[in-house]
Amino acid sequence: MGMRREARLLDERAVQGRDKARPSRTVTFNAAESPLGWLLARGLVSQRQYDAGERLRADWERAQLAPRVTMPWDAAPIARGRGGSGPQPDLGGAQIDAKRRFDHAIGAAGPGLADILWRIVCSGEGCAMRKPR
Numbered sequence: 001m002g003m004r005r006e007a008r009l010l011d012e013r014a015v016q017g018r019d020k021a022r023p024s025r026t027v028t029f030n031a032a033e034s035p036l037g038w039l040l041a042r043g044l045v046s047q048r049q050y051d052a053g054e055r056l057r058a059d060w061e062r063a064q065l066a067p068r069v070t071m072p073w074d075a076a077p078i079a080r081g082r083g084g085s086g087p088q089p090d091l092g093g094a095q096i097d098a099k100r101r102f103d104h105a106i107g108a109a110g111p112g113l114a115d116i117l118w119r120i121v122c123s124g125e126g127c128a129m130r131k132p133r
């Protein structure tokens with residue numbers, strides 16, 4: 001039934017008379033592929049750049065720098081004494097080291113590249129690539 005509906009929609013577009021009916025084109029993409037992997041597969045970044053980006057992303061994840069989507073469901077800290085809150089979270093050494101490496105790498109990249117690195121490599125946002133006309 002879905003194919004009939006698509007065929008009918010294509011016929012309706014052709015009948016509406018927008019110049020000539022354009023031939024349809026299909027696009028296949030891998031939803032599991034990272035934007036950095038996409039760039040590597042098309043030769044837009046080198047293997048060395050890809051490896052550096054993967055290390056940056058691993059440090060970003062290890063340092064837990066991703067924004068939280070929901071509230072934390074951990075148990076509320078128990079206050080020690082009157083009006084006091086619980087102790088600060090005890091960050092592990094690996095998490096602190098990962099944040100230090102991440103901050104150093106982003107700082108070394110500079111302000112012009114830091115935002116691009118964070119968005120494409122760490123957050124996994126895609127980049128729109130257009131062919132010049």
